[in-house]
Amino acid sequence: MPSGVIPSPKTGRELVDEYFIENRTRLLEIAAFLDRLDRTDATLVDRDYRVRAFREALRLLEDRPATAAEAQTRVERIQHLLSDPTTEPLEKLDVKSARGAYDRWQLGVA
Amino acid sequence: MRYIDLHAHMVSRTTDDYVQMALTGCVAVTEPAFWAGWDRSSADGFEDYFRHLTDFEPKRAAVYGIRHFAWLCLNPKEGEDRQLAREVLRRIPRYLESPTVLGIGEIGLNRVTRNEIATFRDHVDLAIEHDQLIHIHTPHLEDKYKGTRTIVDILTEYDRIDPSRVMIDHAEEHTLPIILENGFWTGLTLYPQTKVSPERAIDMFERYGTDRICVASACDWGPSLPDAVPHFALAMRRRGHSADLIDRIIYHNPIAFLGQSPKFDVGTDSARRNGAEKALPRSESDAKSSAGVAAA
Numbered sequence: 001m002p003s004g005v006i007p008s009p010k011t012g013r014e015l016v017d018e019y020f021i022e023n024r025t026r027l028l029e030i031a032a033f034l035d036r037l038d039r040t041d042a043t044l045v046d047r048d049y050r051v052r053a054f055r056e057a058l059r060l061l062e063d064r065p066a067t068a069a070e071a072q073t074r075v076e077r078i079q080h081l082l083s084d085p086t087t088e089p090l091e092k093l094d095v096k097s098a099r100g101a102y103d104r105w106q107l108g109v110a
Numbered sequence: 111m112r113y114i115d116l117h118a119h120m121v122s123r124t125t126d127d128y129v130q131m132a133l134t135g136c137v138a139v140t141e142p143a144f145w146a147g148w149d150r151s152s153a154d155g156f157e158d159y160f161r162h163l164t165d166f167e168p169k170r171a172a173v174y175g176i177r178h179f180a181w182l183c184l185n186p187k188e189g190e191d192r193q194l195a196r197e198v199l200r201r202i203p204r205y206l207e208s209p210t211v212l213g214i215g216e217i218g219l220n221r222v223t224r225n226e227i228a229t230f231r232d233h234v235d236l237a238i239e240h241d242q243l244i245h246i247h248t249p250h251l252e253d254k255y256k257g258t259r260t261i262v263d264i265l266t267e268y269d270r271i272d273p274s275r276v277m278i279d280h281a282e283e284h285t286l287p288i289i290l291e292n293g294f295w296t297g298l299t300l301y302p303q304t305k306v307s308p309e310r311a312i313d314m315f316e317r318y319g320t321d322r323i324c325v326a327s328a329c330d331w332g333p334s335l336p337d338a339v340p341h342f343a344l345a346m347r348r349r350g351h352s353a354d355l356i357d358r359i360i361y362h363n364p365i366a367f368l369g370q371s372p373k374f375d376v377g378t379d380s381a382r383r384n385g386a387e388k389a390l391p392r393s394e395s396d397a398k399s400s401a402g403v404a405a406a
């Protein structure tokens with residue numbers, strides 16, 4: 001990942017000491033969300049693009065860039081996965097509000 | 111601590127929120143015109159909204175020693191209706207003369223439609239014609255990247271636009287570089303659910319520095335925090351950053367951008383108090399009736 005222009009005042013160890021517990025909680029929240037979906041309808045990942053996008057985003061959490069040149073951060077890669085990659089404007093307004101993911105698999109919503 | 115919240119929809123907030131902002135060091139807010147959460151039925155509805163933004167709201171803020179400034183437009187959520195947009199645009203120029211109006215905003219795109227783009231261009235033309243600062247809303251969620259890209263491409267076509275007089279707001283990790291590389295100002299809006307957390311905002315400052323980046327609450331009628339900027343400051347301290355760096359981001363940066371309008375001024379405390387004394391009727395019921403708000 002590219003190094004920043006304002007160095008973190010905290011060391012890596014200090015960041016872990018300070019922020020591990022709250023991020024552990026977030027990790028368990030995500031795990032529980034996926035378990036809850038499975039318990040309700042385990043086929044959603046094949047039928048709802050938002051669930052598919054969520055699962056693909058989780059895979060990106062473990063990816064590291066191969067070289068410094070392709071050093072997109074995890075958050076940037078997830079932002080792009082969730083974004084509409086098209087460039088043409090819509091002919092007219094379809095829905096008023098966005099849904100949070102782009103349906104690149106043409107799954108629709110369950 | 112002192113700060114300026116340059117994106118706050120105070121018409122949707124209570125007086126208690128002004129108190130909370132004043133208690134946490136807020137000296138000025140700027141309020142872009144936006145969607146009410148429902149579509150207004152006529153240009154007259156917008157005109158009342160502009161009167162609210164330019165007359166009543168500065169008085170309400172002054173009671174708590176906070177300067178209130180506004181940006182005017184027909185927002186991108188209603189930009190699809192071209193006829194309404196033309197009628198509203200025709201009525202804006204006379205409000206630009208108000209002593210607290212800083213420019214045109216928050217214009218931009220919502221779902222990136224052809225009509226939204228036409229309405230956006232009309233507003234940019236109006237801002238150029240009247241030499242106004244511009245404040246821009248970028249779409250949320252999956253539309254943000256496409257919308258930001260489209261907005262930057264349109265603005266860079268104009269030779270009469272000075273990018274340092276334009277703020278492209280609601281940036282996130284994947285749109286911040288496009289905005290900064292083209293010379294615009296940008297904002298990180300600290301929303302509890304759909305936008306940027308204080309922690310991610312701090313990450314962006316650590317990666318890109320503090321030049322031409324502001325933070326704001328963007329508090330409105332949805333789940334949002336009027337004291338999001340002081341929460342950001344607290345998160346900065348927790349990460350170990352200095353008081354000077356925090357002051358640069360939450361006070362000096364907004365002044366650097368907004369101060370390009372000769373109307374922007376944070377004033378002195380005594381000047382703000384004197385303004386407040388003349389501003390609003392004392393009793394709550396008087397204040398309510400002058401705002402046209404029915405007593406609850």
Ligand SMILES: [Zn+2]
Nearest residue numbers: 142144216328
């Ligand atoms: Zn807004």
